[in-house]
Amino acid sequence: MATADRAAVGVIGAGVKTPAGESLDELWKNLLGGRAGMSLYRHPELAGREPVVVGEVSGYDPGRYVTVPEARRLGRVHLLAIGAADDALSACPQRPPPHRCAVVCGIGYGAADIVEKTNRTLAATGTRGLSPLAIPLSMINSVAAHLAMRYGFTGRCLTVSSACASGADAIGYGAELVRHGEADLVLAGGADALLARVAFESFLRTGALSRTADPALACRPFDRDRDGFVLAEGAGFVVLKRLRRGGDDGVLGRIAGYAANCDAHHIVAPRDDGLMAARCAEAALADARVAPSLIGHVNAHGTSTVLNDRAEARALTTLFSGDPPPATAVKSVTGHMIGGSGAVEAIVTLLSLRDGMVPPVAGLRQPDPDLGLDLVVGAPRAVGGQYAISNSFGFGGHNTVLVLAAP
Numbered sequence: 334m335a336t337a338d339r340a341a342v343g344v345i346g347a348g349v350k351t352p353a354g355e356s357l358d359e360l361w362k363n364l365l366g367g368r369a370g371m372s373l374y375r376h377p378e379l380a381g382r383e384p385v386v387v388g389e390v391s392g393y394d395p396g397r398y399v400t401v402p403e404a405r406r407l408g409r410v411h412l413l414a415i416g417a418a419d420d421a422l423s424a425c426p427q428r429p430p431p432h433r434c435a436v437v438c439g440i441g442y443g444a445a446d447i448v449e450k451t452n453r454t455l456a457a458t459g460t461r462g463l464s465p466l467a468i469p470l471s472m473i474n475s476v477a478a479h480l481a482m483r484y485g486f487t488g489r490c491l492t493v494s495s496a497c498a499s500g501a502d503a504i505g506y507g508a509e510l511v512r513h514g515e516a517d518l519v520l521a522g523g524a525d526a527l528l529a530r531v532a533f534e535s536f537l538r539t540g541a542l543s544r545t546a547d548p549a550l551a552c553r554p555f556d557r558d559r560d561g562f563v564l565a566e567g568a569g570f571v572v573l574k575r576l577r578r579g580g581d582d583g584v585l586g587r588i589a590g591y592a593a594n595c596d597a598h599h600i601v602a603p604r605d606d607g608l609m610a611a612r613c614a615e616a617a618l619a620d621a622r623v624a625p626s627l628i629g630h631v632n633a634h635g636t637s638t639v640l641n642d643r644a645e646a647r648a649l650t651t652l653f654s655g656d657p658p659p660a661t662a663v664k665s666v667t668g669h670m671i672g673g674s675g676a677v678e679a680i681v682t683l684l685s686l687r688d689g690m691v692p693p694v695a696g697l698r699q700p701d702p703d704l705g706l707d708l709v710v711g712a713p714r715a716v717g718g719q720y721a722i723s724n725s726f727g728f729g730g731h732n733t734v735l736v737l738a739a740p
Contacts, residue, residue, distance in 0.1 A: 341512070341575050341576050341587075342508045342511045342512060342573055342574070342575060342576070342587060342588045343573070343574055343575075343576040343584040343585075343586070343587050343588075343740075344571045344572065344573060344584065344585040344586050344587065344588065344680075344683060345424055345425055345572050345573070345574055345583065345584055345585070346420075346421040346422060346423065346424030346425050346571065346572035346585075347420075347421050347424075347569070347570070347571045347572070347585055347680045347683070348416070348417040348418060348419065348420025348421035348422075348423075348569070348570050349417055349420070349567070349568065349569045349570075349677055349680060350390050350393060350413045350416045350417045350567055350568045350569075351370065351388075351390060351565075351567040351568075351569070351667045351670065351673075351677055352370035352371060352388035352389055352390055352391070352565050352566070352567060352667055352668055353368065353369070353370030353388075353666045353667050354370070355390065355392070355393060355416070356420070357680070357684065360667075360677075360681070361681070361684050361692075363666060364663065364666050364681060364692035365690065365692050365713045367665075367666070367692070367693045367694075367695040367696075367711075367712075368666065368695065369548055369549050369551075369552065369665065369666050369668075369695050369696060370388055370666060370667060370668070371386045371387060371388045371548040371551060371552065371563050371565070371668050372386065372387065372389065372391070372548050373385070373386055373387075373546065373548065374386070374387040374389060374528070376528070376529075376530055376533055378530045379530060379533060379534075382533075382537075383546075384546075385533070385537075385542060385543070385544070385564075386543060386545065386546065386547075386548045386551035386552075386563050386668075387528055387563060387564050387565060387668065388563055388564070388565025388566065388567070388667055388668025388669075388670065389528060389565070389566060390413060390566055390567060393412075393413065393416065395412040395415070395416065397416070398412070398415050398416050398419050399412065399415060406466065406470070407470065407479070408443075408444030408445075408446050408447040408470060408471070408475075408526065409444070409445075409446050409526035409566065410440070410443060410444050410445075410446075410476055410524050410525055410526040410566075410568075411444065411470075411475065411476055411479055413524050413526055413566060413567060413568040413673075414438065414476045414479075414480065414522075414524035414568045414570070415479070415480070415483065416568070417522065417524065417568040417569055417570045418480050418483075418484075418520055418522070418568075418570045420570075421520065421522070421570040421571055421572050422484065422520065422572055424572065424583070425518070425572055425574075428518055429517035429518050431485050431486055431487045431488070432487045432488055433488055433516055433517040433518065434484070434486035434487070434488050434516065434517070434518045434519070434520070435486060435488035435489040435490065435491075435507070435510055435515070435516040435518070435519045435520070436477050436480050436481045436484075436486055436488075436489070436490045436491070436519070436520050436521075437477070437489070437491045437492075437493060437503045437504075437506050437507040437510070437519060437520070437521040438476050438477035438480065438491070438492050438493070438503055438521075438522065438523065438524070439492075439493045439494070439495070439498075439499030439500035439501070439502055439503035439504075439522065439523030439524075439672045439673075439675065439676060440473050440476055440477075440492055440493075440494055440499055440523065440524065440525060440672045441494065441496050441497060441499050441523075441525045441527070441671035441672035441727070442473075442525055442527050442532070442671060442672070443471060443472070443473045443475070443476070443525070444470055444471045444475065444526075445526065445527050445528075445529035445531065445532065446526065446529060447467065447470050447471045448471050448529075448531075449529055449530060449531070451463065451464070451467045451471070473492055473494055474490075474492040476492070476524060477490050477491060477492045478490060480520060484520070486520065488515075488516050489510060489515065489516065491503075491506070493506055493523075494672075495593070495727050495729075495731040495733065496671070496672075496727025496728040496729055496731055497634075497636075497669065497671055497672070497674060497675065497725060497726060497727035497728065497731070498593070498675055498725040498726055498727040498731040498732070498733040499523050499525075499671075499672040499675065499727070500522055500523020500524075500569060500670075500672050500673055500674060500675035500676030500677070500678075500679075500725070501523075501675030501676065501678070501679060501723065501725035501733040501734075501735055502593055502675070502725075502731075502733050503521045503522055503523050503675075503676065504521045504522065504571060504573075504588065504591075504675070504676055504679055504735060505588070505591030505592075505593065505733065505735055506521070506591075507519035507520075507521030507571075507573050508521075508573055508588040508591060509591070511573050511574060511575050512575075517574060517575070518572065518573070518574050519572070519573040519574075520570060520571075520572055520573075521570065521571055521572075521573055521676075522568065522569050522570030522571055522673075522676040523568065523569060523570075523670075523672040523673045523674070523675055523676040523677075524567070524568035524569075524670075524672055524673045524676075525566060525567070525568075525670055525671035525672035525673050526566040526567075527564060527566065527671055528564065528565075528566055532564060533564070536564060539601065540561065541561050541562060541601075541638060542561045542562065542563070542564060543559075543560050543561035543562060543563055543637065544560060544561065545560060549695070549696055550696045550698075551563050551696070552637045552664055552665050552668055552669075552695075552696060553637055553665060553694070553695075553696035553697050553698070554633065554635030554636065554637045554642055554662035554664060554665055554694055554697070555633075555635060555637075555642050555646070555660075555662065555694065555697060555700055555701055555704055555706060555708055556637070556696070556697050556698060556699055556700065556701065557699040557700065557701045557702070558698075558699060559637045559638065559639065559642060559701075560637075561637060561638055562636040562637050562638055562664065562668070562669045563637070563664070563668035563669060564668065564669060564671075565664075565667055565668025565669055565670045565671075566670060566673070567667060567668075567670035567673040567674070567677060568670075568673045568676070568677075569670075569673055569676035569677035569678075569679075569680050570676065571585075571676070571679070571680060573588065584740045585680075585683050585684075585687065585740065586683035586686055586687065586737055586738060586739055586740055587737070587738040587739075587740065588735065588736075588737065588738075589621035589623060589720060589736040589737060589738040590617045590618060590619075590620035590621025590622075590623065590734075590735070590736030591617055591620060591733075591734070591735055591736070592613050592614070592615075592616035592617035592619075592620055592733070592734055593613060593731070593732060593733045593734075594609055594612060594613045594616070594732050595609065595729070595730045595731060595732065596609045596610075596730030596732065597609075597730055598730050599730065600728060600729055601728055602640050603640060603641055603644040603645075603726060603730065604644060604730070605640070605643070605644055605647075606644070606647055606651075607644040607645060607646070607647035607648030607649075607651060608648070608651070609730070609732055610644065610645060610648035610724070610726060610732045610734075611647075611648040611649075611651040611652045613732040613733065613734050614648065614649075614652045614722060614724070614734045615652065616734075617722065617734035617735065617736045618722075618736060620736070621720070621736040621738075623720050623736055625652060625653055625654075627718065627719065627720050628653075628658050628718065628720050628721060628722055628736075629658060629659075629686075629716050629717055629718020629719070629720060629721055630658050630659045630660065630661070630685065630691045630709075630716045630718065630721045631649060631657065631658060631659070631660040631661075631721065631722050631723075631724065632660075632661055632662070632663060632678050632679075632681060632682040632685070632721065632722070632723040632724065633645055633649075633660045633661065633662045633724055634662075634664075634678075634724040634725055634726045635660075635661075635662025635663070635664050635665065635694070636664060636669060637662075637664065637665070641726065642701070642704065643701075643703075643704065645724060645726070646701075646704035646705060646706050648724075649706065650705050650706075655705070657705075657706055657707060658707065658716075658718075659691055659707050659708070659709050659714055659716050660706050660707060660708055660709065661685075661691050661692055661693065661694055661708070661709045662694045663677065663678045663681050663692075665694045665695040665696050665697065666692070666695045674725065675723070675725035675733065675735075678723050678725065679723045679735050679737060682721050682722075682723045682735075682737045683737055685716070685721060686718075686719070686720075686721055686737060686738065686739040687739065687740065689715055689716060689717060690713045690714070690715055690716070691709050691713060691714050691715075691716045692709065692713050693709045693710055693711055693712055693713060693714070694708055694709060694710060697710050719738055719739045720736060720737070720738050720739075721736075721737050722734055722735065722736050722737070723735045723737060
């Protein structure tokens with residue numbers, strides 16, 4: 334597809350609900366200040382365990398967006414997605430006909446709280462207390478379906494599930510719908526709310542969660558002493574549309590390129606040499622028709638796990654022939670929001686391009702000397718350039734790269 338078409342998909346609205354901020358301004362301020370939004374937390378059913386650091390959207394009031402009955406009925410993931418999506422759509426009150434509007438939602442796990450509540454009810458009372466909506470509300474497509482019903486969008490309504498790459502894939506796929514003329518407006522993004530017993534038990538068993546008790550240091554991507562990721566909840570959505578040839582006012586940025594592939598290597602561990610991640614980035618750059626030398630910075634996936642950070646660093650040194658541009662890692666401030674992370678990180682990358690400023694990796698004290706990355710540390714760094722890339726990788730070997738551009 335021609336470069337003009339690739340550069341023509343604009344982001345005209347964005348909304349976030351994260352542990353480090355519920356608005357773009359609040360999140361951006363905390364990112365630039367390197368202020369992590371995590372805190373110590375003990376799941377109520379894990380009273381015998383030591384508390385762990387998590388990223389919780391602790392002040393979120395769903396009553397700002399939904400009715401009391403809706404707040405009681407819906408899962409946490411639905412409520413976070415609705416808040417972020419409402420905020421994103423507030424920037425575009427004039428919309429195309431409903432059949433030309435689409436929803437693409439990235440979900441890694443879904444309504445964990447509804448599943449756990451249902452299991453507790455069955456154990457305590459049997460089927461007497463079982464909600465007839467338990468399955469419809471916990472199905473992974475239910476967030477996208479609720480968003481489509483909320484806004485009356487009757488075009489495509491899709492759910493992308495590629496683990497921690499889900500939100501980025503949703504934005505990339507949404508951009509494709511616009512480019513191919515299948516929609517005039519796409520609400521695209523991701524959400525997850527996995528502060529649930531099953532997640533804690535499973536991730537603790539795998540050794541993937543950080544055991545550091547200091548919220549400011551628990552998630553420190555690319556640090557020599559990194560010891561795991563911080564589980565978080567959150568959501569991020571953008572509104573995509575085709576830009577006019579003369580440009581459009583009020584555009585946050587552009588989706589210039591997108592690619593996805595798979596390591597086909599292991600259900601949890603990435604391919605150690607990062608080769609398929611590097612090839613994914615090469616494909617995204619080719620899709621955008623942008624040379625690696627034009628990339629001003631990288632928003633890394635940066636989970637703060639030993640294997641993932643090492644594989645990503647190798648992918649970046651391969652892609653940029655041993656001289657990667659400056660890199661940051663948003664999870665050091667937000668934690669890992671699973672399906673929400675890739676979408677929020679794409680939004681943050683657009684904010685960096687807008688302001689010419691890359692936030693630091695919070696908590697990073699001793700950069701791992703074996704990784705060979707130019708990491709933004711301590712304070713924001715002024716970085717020029719019209720383009721940046723945002724990496725998202727997921728369990729199962731999913732690799733997703735977005736090439737993002739300034740307005």
